[in-house]
Amino acid sequence: MTAEAMSRKFNIDTVANAEATPGQDLPWAALGLTESEYRRIGEILGRRPTGAELAMYSVMWSEHCSYKSSKVHLRQFGDKVTDAMKEHLLVGIGENAGVVDIGDGWAVTFKVESHNHPSFVEPYQGAATGVGGIVRDIISMGARPVAVMDPLRFGAIDHPDTARLVHGIVAGIGGYGNSLGLPNIGGEVVFDAVYQGNPLVNALAVGVLRHEDIRLANASGTGNRVVLFGARTGGDGIGGASVLASESFDSSKPSKRPAVQVGDPFAEKVLIECCLELFKASVVEGIQDLGAAGISCATSELASNGDGGMHVELTNVLLRDPSLTPGEILMSESQERMMAVVTPENVTAFEAIMDRWAVEYSWLGEVTDTGRLIIEWDGETIVDVDPRTVAHDGPVYERPYHRPSWLDRVQADAFDAEQPTDLRAAVLELMASPNMCSKDWVTDQFDRYVQGNTALAMPDDAGVVRVDEETGLGVAISTDANGRYSYLDPYEGARLALAEAYRNVATSGAEPLAVSDCLNFGSPEDPEVMWQFAETVRGLADACQELGVPVTGGNVSLYNQTGGVAVHPTPVVGVLGVFDDVARRTPSGWREDGQAIYLLGTTKDELDGSEWANLHGHLGGRPPALDLAAEKTLAAILVNCSRDGMIDAAHDLSEGGLAAVLSEMALRFGVGARIGLDELCERDRIDAFTALFSESQGRAVVAVPRSEEVRYNDMCTARNYPTLRIGVVDTENEALDLQGYFNLPLDQLREAHQGTLPRHFG
Template sequence: MTAQTTSRTFNIDTVANAEATPGQALPWAELGLKENEYRRVEEILGRRPTAAELAMYSVMWSEHCSYKSSKVHLRQFGEKVTEAMKEHLLVGIGENAGVVDIGDGWAVTFKVESHNHPSFVEPYQGAATGVGGIVRDIISMGARPVAVMDPLRFGAIDHPDTARLVHGIVAGIGGYGNSLGLPNIGGEVVFDAVYQGNPLVNALAVGVLRHEDIRLANASGAGNRVVLFGARTGGDGIGGASVLASESFDSSKPSKRPAVQVGDPFAEKVLIECCLELFKASVVEGIQDLGAAGISCATSELASNGDGGMHVELTNVLLRDPSLTPGEILMSESQERMMAVVTPENVAAFEAIMDTWAVEYSWLGEVTDTGRLIIEWDGEKIVDVDPRIVAHEGPVYERPYHRPVWLDGVQADAFTASPAAERPADLREAVLDLMASPNMCAKNWVTDQFDRYVQGNTALAMPDDAGVVRVDEETGLGIAISTDANGRYSYLNPYEGARLALAEAYRNVATSGAEPLAVTDCLNFGSPEDPEVMWQFAETVRGLADACQELGVPVTGGNVSLYNQTGGVAIHPTPVVGVLGVFDDVARRTPSGWREDGQAIYLLGTTADELDGSEWANLRGHLGGQPPALDLAAEKTLAAILVNCSRDGMIDGAHDLSEGGLAAGLSEMALRFGVGARIGLDELCERDGIDAFTALFSESQARAVVSVPRSEEVRFNDMCTARNFPTIRIGVVDTENQALDVQGYFTLPLDMLRKAHEGTLPKHFA
């Protein structure tokens, strides 16, 4: 049901007019371009740009779209990839999302991106369209979306504005994802005053496909038709994420807060099914979703990745708002839109599928071999650019950076400097305080607003360590995903903080029983124009690239979010790392709690006095010292043990130890199925040379707690001994005693623990 828009009358700035009026002033600064960037545009074109070209360059060369401050560092992700790391990689960095081979002809595509700034301005729609945008990235690879995740960070839990953001963002994620029928299988919810003016709303989506179904974003074959389909183009989101995410919030500067996109999840659900039918019928040669930079991005990227040329008639675009100018049409980030390339022979088949799903479409033009992207308005040329320069050869900045002068003082301020004042006399009350704290409390008030089990293939979800989804119902083949970050660790040491984020996500996936295969990341930072922030970013990328190389897992793609800064105050460096793992059979998955009476409880790994940056230190208002030491060789060995134990049925429950340490791990395992345990710490304290407080609250890495059936204890210990990995029996599951009994120190009834753990978020937000 295609239809042409009626002709609109504007004072159109054509290419001919631009050539005839070289001195005409244009609002390049208001659109976010720097003067040197505007002068470069003039140099490239050999004239001043038209208004439409200026709009295109402003969004395509924005920080959000061009990565102009980050790409010099991001190259490490490609440079440090070994041949062994490429074994399962079908599509890597540079496409809409990475694709990983998981066996039996199946592949998985996954990616995480940010929608931080729009979500602060308009929480519901900002978060909702963040979900919609990442899902369309997955569709454009030829995959069916099967799950989403949402790592979230808010300001102080008791700040007056936090409730506005929490309610809007959580409702937006749930409203969009639930309407799409996609299970939300995990994520994070963190509260810290440093995110007060810049909440982080990162969204991950994962899709499954057969190898032969992979689609790439390119426009090849001169004479092939270019079509825009889905929702009509409106005034919402003009310059939205692309401009909004490329400037700090600062009251001293002109407003850079354009309209946030408005989502329609039901339109996107139809679009998903429509696209999958297009793929099945093989009627599209290339496809691109429309997200940041809208038509500007879709046309320039499709053309530059194909034969290099495209001719478009912009008046053919179907509009919700007929008053939009050509530049606004190019910049609009209206949601639920896709662009495809179709051979002339497949036009009728394409239109038939559109009609079946009642999806509107408009034929915009065709692929050419001219090497130019030509866009016309009523037959008059308003854009004449080289799409490769627009999409891929924008400005590249080697921003100056240096180590912050204040960091030495912060790192010297170790939490253990005055242990007597910080170690509680009552360990039971300390555990209750920890488990009721904003970051360690139960997040079910949030996750209960998301459908975690729709589609029927979710095998594990929050509060388990990783989300697990079945891919093949016949074989049980499946995947696990976890996202993790610790901004406090990264503030103390950004290189190690990035490595610790990867290690935790890697460990969480292995704890569920899946073999870690690949990585996606969302790097959230302050202003790149601040040399200290830029140093944090450079160190983070270096750390993550080095750790991926050591663990043997490649980065398949991701996102950089900069300018998360208000009034000169930047967020903590927050590299969110997502790790994908694979199961031969999800029936072997390991939940994060114990259930069977009499099972032995083992601690894998060793514990040191490592409280700097910990959640216990956070409770005491302290942030200083160095984050926990990291041994990636130990992490690999631990992961291998956990995966093999899961496959061979040697463990029934497993939980990684990270934020909150052993106290949090034991509490969460007991609460997972409401089953108590008797725990002994004396032997552990003697072995590792620590006291009971350190044993409970230290955040030493490469550790996990597992529950082992009595019949499997010998095999389990033999496996750990063979790998020379330290393990110690610390307790036994006790179904009769509904308490966490840390013998010699305290007994904590589970109902008391649950009340403290689950009461915090409802207290603030219900």
């Protein structure tokens, strides 16, 4: 033993030392624990914790890992699930990701998570490792990852710091995802000053697997071996969960850059293939990815989910940095690592697969029947805990909350600005605005078609991936949120986010099946923020129950605020739908001359919280009214029309209203149209401005072949759903011609739509 190693051994805080030195001070506050939490740890253990135990509890009891402020509300997702909603659910909340049955023995696993704080501190690595982390969640379920998505929110487009974040985050997402060979099929890019100090970087991944390939994270079977494999453990990401992601930013505190993980996508690509071979050979009994909280999470969760205990020798961990202390090793969030449980008879087969893929591994210990998680350092016990107290039985807070005192005033301040006299100029202004402009500058940096199974991707309403080449079975996914709506009414805002994602999936032709969510909020210690969160969860749970789609899992990201300024409540909702055959998917743009253009739904004077109001500096009033029964009917019409060949294009109406949809449908394939608004205005008792810019819900525009108009109208009539023929596709006139109002050449519209992001970001 070297002098350095001997010195480290004799300075290790063992359990015996903890028992002998009850009064020794430990840095519990620096690790993100409160004084009451530190006292509770002592009560659980019957002594003071060791340094290593303190490290484990600090990361596993963090807001990011334990959901201690949110779980009392999140229980509604389980409480409000009906038996009918469970029909397709194979794995629900509580595992690394939910799993949904899509038929023919195939299953899909998907999940969305946040990497907000790391991405603000170190944009490239924060965003890149957000992709890597969510992909490993998918791998750990036994699935092959097939696609990713990235809902993003930045500050004001012209703020000096926005360019730093946009360039770094977009490059990180593209650099990692492209290197993995995963298509990026959708997401969002939103600019709003409220996100200036707290950009939101959410990442979704989807994977496919056969039913029999599902893997769960548990350590069962006394005598089974525990192995850590993948990249070596380094000093990056230490305290990421407890210190970086579980408190607000404060300029008075030291740099948090060391808490940001560093990713290697090529190592992860090898890890994916290695894991898939392990699954195929059936040589692992349980598996867990190492993301937030690292080894602390993997060991405690595997042991807690199992039927016994676990014994680990921490000195066996392969290190990139030999100076790391045991506590740092347990807290490190170094990327591209997995932990597995292997039976003794499969050890040789496991090692052969590791060697074939040149993946490093270290046998750390074994599953026991003690019910304890014992971790040793060079033969000395440094952790002796009940794993459930670390992983599952942490503190639960019922934070006080109340309705904000300012909300009545805000809701009473309805949008009542003077209408523009030049509708043509107004449409150009809208389509060039930061939130409605083309996002090609971002999405062109992502590979959308690698693997050859992408059937639709942005700018279409949903991303669509083929699962089975023989049958064409596939899935559609959309993520949506509107922070302005949620600011005005968090209950309705959550329901509106779900409705839009649900509608987008149906617009592509897929039947909506399941939900994953990423709930982004400010500090839970602020009673008004906590009320926003509670109302959001209530609204989302109620809406899921009404639409019949279960929440399969997700993420809560709190403390998204700086200097007391919280982000708008931003519940990002991802909806997954299924296709019998992706060949029948519906794109978002029309192409065929003479096809009839129909508007489904009713338009009302609903401009509060709209993009048009946002463009003119107003945020007040109430968000658009929502009728979920109507949304279900609309979705059924869209899915059946797509399946039966009645429509060739479809686009839902949401942000930007009809003006945005007509513009995007025309620009999708560069084909013009003639549109008439008079009959719509007369039917719905609105003016042309409201017809174009209202954000009323439950609406979609479809292009119907002339041969299918009778069938299409019969379907809408049978379901008593309003529809109106508002125009015709015109391939000879490369313009959006709103008859009686303006004629807008597509070249001018495209120039306005596509020029905004390159102008700001180069």
